[in-house]
Amino acid sequence: MITAFIKKDDFSRKNREYIFTLNMCNTSHLAYLNRILKSFKITFAGRVQGVGFRPFIYNLALNYNFKGEIVNNQLGVIIYLNGSKKIAEKFIGEVLSSPPKLAIITSYDIEEIPNKIFTDFKIKISETSSNTNIPLTPDFALCAGCKIDVDNPNNRRHNYAFTTCVNCGPRYSITKNFPFERHNTSLAEFMMCKECRAEYEDQKNRRFHSQTNSCEKCGIELRLITSNGKEIIASQSQILDETAIAIKAGKIVAIKNTNGYLLCADAKNSSVIQTLRNRKKRAKKPLALMYPNFENIQNDFKISEEEEIALKSEVAAIVLIDSSKYKGKIAVDDVAPGLQQLGVMLPASALMHLLLKKIGRPIVATSGNINGSPIIANNEEAIRLLKDVADLFLQHDLTIEFPQDDSVVKFSNHQQIIMRRSRGLAPNIFEDKIIKNKVSVLAMGAQLKSTLTYLPNKNIYVSEYFGNLDNYDVVNRFRSTLNKYKTIFGNTIQKILVDKHPNYQSTIIGKELQDESGASLIEIQHHKAHFCSVMAEHNLFDQNQKVLGVIWDGTGFGDDGNIWGGEFFVYYDGIITRKNNFENFNWIAADKMAREPRLSLLCLLNRSTQINIKDKFSDVEWKVYEKLLENNTLKTSSVGRLFDAVACILGLSDICDYEGEAAMLLENLASKYNSSDYLDFLYNTKYSQVPTAQITQQVITCLKEGLAKERIAMSFIYTLAKIIINQAKKLNTKIIACSGGVFQNTLLVKCLQELTLNTDYKIKINRKLSCNDENISLGQLYYYLKISENKEGI
Structure with missing residues (x-):
């Protein structure tokens, strides 16, 4: 016997149910049921895996008696x-x-399919498949x-550092394949205990069908290791206590978070921050602060609504x-020397939340790597590479498939x-x-701030930031991610897109792939x-x-x-x-010019004025x-x-200590100018190409005349914004x-927004991607899709 709950067509009006009790052996009853019931296949696409979508659908379907x-x-x-169909559409x-x-x-899509009678509603475990055609869900x-669970002494997950549910936890970091099921993640090796399995099967539980479900009894274990490889034997809770004590005592601890290692130290200890900088060979590059909770941040900073939401x-x-x-009481110049903007974040995992709660004050948290290398995720590699940096290692036994740095954002005029x-x-x-497009396309991106963009099907996937491909380990991470994408998506690459620069590693790897696959290269x-x-965004x-x-x-190989x-x-x-373009000036010393602002200045000065900066060079350098x-x-x-x-x-x-330092220091200086009395260095100047040398000379003149450096810096940025508006007028373009x-x-963005306020001009800037070279791979793909078939202008 089965009971089928059938809604009448006027469900929305009367909401009445008709219950038919049928004898499975009675073919006439089955025929009658088949005439009344229809079967439908409904497909939802998008970010619908690893987000609690199936449990949500399950409970909603039960409400509908489906x-x-x-x-x-x-x-x-x-x-x-x-x-x-009417009720299915309401659903x-x-x-x-x-x-x-x-x-x-x-x-979404709904289609009627040949009748199939179901006796209940259930969630089926999916089989691993290739040709993935949905988003790869990010970490939450x-x-x-x-x-609340980890903070509650009466909860069985109290102090469990890897607590998650359908609403949070690692996703992309632990993905081996798709669909997103436990057996396709690195959590597959952790068998759920009886209690976790009960939660997993309880439709009313927040962990109903949570693929990352675990607890201290059956889950991921912490280990505390000294820099010489000796394990400190302690319980899981004691390990957290010992780590917190070590950080408060001035130790540097390498902590394996759920997305990779962080190097952590007490943010109020100037001495240990300097030690961290010395050991990591990061003399001036800004570090980030991690606070225990938002209230602590609010006590130390003036926070905008947008910043709070982020x-x-x-x-x-x-x-x-x-x-x-x-x-606050942190020496901010230790954290971000010479800068007025500090990078601040909250704990993203239960591990870091518990640790910060025990420490009770902010810590410095920077990527666990050697300067220039990618973030480390492997335990053995961490000890080998960071043993001279960290005093202790807080490790765990969950494999991280896709290591990732923390994302970084800021706001201008309320826009991210x-x-x-x-x-x-x-x-x-x-x-x-x-x-x-009907072919599989791979875009290889640039040399700096490298990313991959892949079009294996109707969806376009843009990878995480890898770093600069002039580093051997970054190249290996780049190759590893590419190989994993090929496994997940399962498509044969038919088109490979590369930068025109012949010496970019991304271009070289692209040409290697061309040789291996027979794909065409553009x-x-x-x-x-x-x-x-x-334009794509x-x-x-x-x-x-x-x-x-x-x-x-800063740089890019021109036509x-x-x-x-x-x-x-x-x-x-x-x-x-x-x-149009800015007037050309000399580029010397290859990539060294990008690291030494004095070389850019030397190249922008004419022969008669170059002598004025000779003191910035040694005699040997000057001759060279x-x-x-x-x-x-x-x-x-x-x-x-x-x-x-x-x-x-x-x-x-x-000479820059890190990439982009000079530009950041200049923006920082300009931000201190509190008036709107800016100078336009090209006011009343008629030009075809933008006169780069003239702008430089105006800056020098203003400095000689005793204008405040803050005003000069802000006027320079204002002049650049004016140049953009002038070019838009000249070329008769509104977008x-x-x-x-x-x-x-x-x-610069703020100046542009203010100059175009209440005008017909519309300013468009990258919002989903960074403005920097992270967006090159997506741009390459759209160039291929939208431009390459057309004849370009000259």
């Missing part, structure tokens, strides 16, 4: 059910209007419910916050600017419904890729008007063989045309660089190098799309 089943597959979530409407908090539904920060979100990114009104897109934000997915100019990335390719592309960065970086393009009707200038043929239009030169003039930096690392400067 019989059927739900399963994850490579396309998303598939539901099979019996019922009328879909309820799913769309109030999905689980972490779910993002991008599309510890939710409020789990925080800090508390499931991403739990590092948020750059103005420290000019800092009220992504500085580094990684844990919680990556991998991105761009679902472009108008893409008709080279795409760096700055045109930047332009395409921002804002759907600008199908505008019926011209789009001005303002692409400013003419020079180093571009101060470019103005126009896009219209499938064609990109380079319309004079000779290089004399024989040089390589030119650049780089605005990034112009920033370096201005920073050098104002005494901020001759201005800006990309490249220079546009991570919040003051």
